[in-house]
Amino acid sequence: MSSQSVQATGRPQWAPRLAPPRLAPPRMAPLCRARRGGHLAARGEASRMPSVATARRAPAPHGPDGGERIFSRRLAASHVLSIAILIGVVVTSIFWVSAKHNxxxxxxxxxxxxxxxxxxxxxxxxxxxxxxxxxxxxxxxxxxxxxxxxxxxxxxxxxxxxxxxxxxxxxxxxxxxxxxxxxxxxxxxxxxxxxxxxxxxxxxxxxxxxxxxxxxxxxxxxxxxxxxxxxxxxxxxxxxxxxxxxxxxxxxxxxxxxxxxxxxxxxxxxxxxxxxxxxxxxxxxxxxxxxxxxxxxxxxxxxxxxxxxxDRILRQMAAPLGAALLIAAIIAAVSSRFAVSAASRLERALADARLADRSKTEFLSNVSHELRTPMNGILGVAQLLEMSALDAEQRHLLQVLTASANTQMSLISDLLDLTQIETGNRRLEAAPFEPAAVIREVADLIRPAATGKGLTLEVDVDAAAARPVLGDRRAFKQIITNLAGNAVKFTDAGMIGISAATRLDDATAHLELRVSDTGRGIDPADQARIFERFAQVDGSQTREISGTGLGLAISKSLAEMMGGGIAVDSAPGAGSTFRVAVSLPSCAQGVAAAPRDRVSA
CATH class of the missing domain: 3.30.450.20 (PAS domain)
Incomplete structure (x- = not known):
């Protein structure tokens, strides 16, 4: 993925929507049910377990005497404290010099x-x-x-x-x-x-x-x-x-x-x-x-x-030093007053901006819900038409309609996911799943698109990744799908690699997922920005591929909610490697070194 080709987009056009409605979690597997005293103890059904992580905290309300005044008050306190520290440091230094001289x-x-x-x-x-x-x-x-x-x-x-x-x-x-x-x-x-x-x-x-x-x-x-x-x-x-x-x-x-x-x-x-x-x-x-x-x-x-x-030096310096400190305190008090006044204005502007941002988020959430309903109707009618007798031209038009509707539904779902994360409504489930199975499932989803572009798809998963862990399968799959989809989207020739390594430590499985490609690479100046919402790398080539710039932002948020993080290693013309590290409660222990599962396409 290059500095001129990477877009932090959502899921690719060819990828189906990840389980939109959340179903009741499945009953705990026997292996997890036997675990006690670890990170999570299975007590019947997985639905009884507390969630592994929650989304970011919703912003606190701001009132006239509330949060927006905190910074200005802290600024005033910091000015007073800084003057006190300055006086203390100067006086202490003078006494230290006097004692050292003695x-x-x-x-x-x-x-x-x-x-x-x-x-x-x-x-x-x-x-x-x-x-x-x-x-x-x-x-x-x-x-x-x-x-x-x-x-x-x-x-x-x-x-x-x-x-x-x-x-x-x-x-x-x-x-x-x-x-x-x-x-x-x-x-x-x-x-x-x-x-x-x-x-x-x-x-x-x-x-x-x-x-x-x-x-x-x-x-x-x-x-x-x-x-x-x-x-x-x-x-x-x-x-x-x-x-x-x-x-x-x-x-x-x-x-x-x-x-x-x-x-x-x-x-x-x-x-x-x-x-x-x-x-x-x-x-x-x-x-x-x-x-x-x-x-x-x-x-x-x-x-x-x-x-x-x-002592003689101290007596000689007492008067001029006291005068200098007094002048410094007066100057600091005046500057503090102006700084606090400016900070108060900035806080009021920040409060207004936060209110506007919350309004925007609520609007996007409402619009996403309102758009999904008719879009589901369009997809349903398209499925019914697909089962009817159509000639070749009609079936081609139906395929175009279905592909466009799926793309639109994917963008709507990304917007809904982002608003849920920002408002704190997205919660991670705690249910057993096998990371290796999820990785193979995503590989099967993107394999047709990779093959269609003449790309080689390599999957390298160690045996420990086949052991079940407790976490949110949907979120884990969404991260892999976004990264792998971007790899296929922005790679014109070469290969796509998906690898996973797992290290077991007591009752915790430390997973490291790598998605690499031989694409155009990303300029170091753009690598931090691609994880921001709606962010896309500038350049004429990036406009060749559509996207909202939400996929990497959502993946980063989900990885952090799972107690991990995401990073990228890339250089222009040298391809990119995205690394995701998460730590999840393990449902089994005692995994020995075993041959890795390698799949190539």
Whole structure:
């Protein structure tokens, strides 16, 4: 079916009318009667079952205070809501930016404090190594030359003028001695400067390290009522331990600095607006960096007042932002008033159009009923004349009359079907039928017309499609007839294919019907429009074939009422394939893979 040949017409001229009057549904087949607990449970006759689907809902009435005002009210509410959302988003964004700015400043402060602590530890390790990897220092410690040790090492802690560190401790395992200097210590130093437990902890930092590498280790510890940073290393000649001396016999040197005063000031020298504090326990609203001892226990916190540059930005933006939001709200209120007024006018026009559409639908329904009665009379008289003795010319005229009357009856029936669907009067029955049987029946109906045009008709139905389902047989047949009829009508050479595949899922049969042809194809721009009522693809060739443009619209509506849908795959010059997918309650389960039923004509 092509973009220049497809018309969404009703049933073809050669197709008989599908069961016009609805008869009472047949009694449920035994197979369906045995089904319970599925989609539908058979309880006697099929006429007792609820309908599978109903037509579209009839439009609700519109009054002066009714449905036609809903859109304008919603539009007004949406304007108010949009302004509220806009204000909320802007205010929230400003607060978010402020909080984010504060968080970034806090992260920056924390990085600087941590960097300062790392630099302090590295400086301590460097100083202690400089005072320890020293031939004279090693020899002086071995000889207990206190004047030299004091003047060269101890004075770094004891002197107020030099004061490189706050504490120096030296241990000599061979003499089983430890002594050191703090501010004001004499030349010989003081024994037991560090408590034994703390001294043991610091010396243990070197356990497992390489003696020849002259490594230094640092840690934090509580001492003398404060938090200190300590660095410890071995005292060695530059060439390493002398021969015969073990690591356990090598002297150790410890340097310590109290975290207070100038040391904290040096750590916070890069901070813009805050001085560092040393706290034993954390406090709310302060930035913190925890200090851990050698055992990983927190022994204190370096703290500072949290920076809040975002709050300053917020205060600066409050006035202009409030003014901008107020102006935006006023503009939105004015535009909302005009928009709501225009929407009200459109709603009134829409209500009038709906009323006119309902009047048109009712008119078509009444006219269709009124036209069917005399047309049935014409067909009845034609059937009576066919049984009488007629000569060849009279019989030819009668055939023309009958064909024209059948075509007219088909168009009238399409109009009646459309009005029933639009008004909600078309209901789908729930009765058992076999999809495969319906497909073969339609194929038999269109086979003469296809053969007359020299077309090949191929039918491919899988075995599962022969299983009965619950649904509206008439609607299913009408869909196939419309699609197959259009395929024959708009295909000049080649083949027509009708295929059906069924997949059973618990108590549901999922049917996929395909009707394909080798016709002229449909342009992609026209593929959505062909399913609209009274729609026909433009082009001079389409006028060669009559039709109202209702067949595909009716088929689409029926497929949707059956819980499925219809789609088309086509391209100009490449033919068309219409796909219909519906899901119906199954009357049987356990269908295994079986050969497909293929018929060609």
């Amino acid at each position: 968080a970034l400043a806090q992260e920056s402060y924390e990085r600087m404090v941590r960097g300062g602590l790392v630099s302090l530890e590295a400086k301590m390790a460097t100083v202690v190594r400089d005072y320890s990897i020293w031939e004279e220092a090693y020899q002086a410690i071995r000889a207990a030359d206190y004047p030299w040790i004091y003047s060269s090492i101890g004075i770094a802690a004891a002197s107020e003028d030099i004061g490189t560190v706050d504490l120096v401790v030296i241990t000599d395992p061979l003499r089983n001695a430890d002594y050191g200097w703090v501010r004001g210590s004499g030349e010989r130093g003081e024994a037991g400067v560090l408590p034994p437990p703390l001294l043991a902890t610091l010396l243990a930092l070197l356990d497992g390290t390489d003696p020849a590498a002259a490594e230094a280790r640092t840690t934090y510890a509580r001492f003398d009522g404060g938090v200190w940073v300590f660095a410890v290393t071995r005292v060695l000649p530059p060439g390493g331990l002398p021969e015969g001396v073990t690591d356990a016999e090598a002297p150790r040197q410890i340097h310590g600095v109290r975290l207070a005063g100038d040391v904290l000031a040096g750590l916070g020298s890069h901070l813009i607006s805050s001085d560092l504090l040393l706290l034993e326990a954390p406090e709310a609203d302060l930035g913190l960096v925890a200090l851990e001892n050698a055992a990983g226990v927190v022994i204190g916190h370096v703290a500072w007042e949290r920076p809040r540059p975002g």
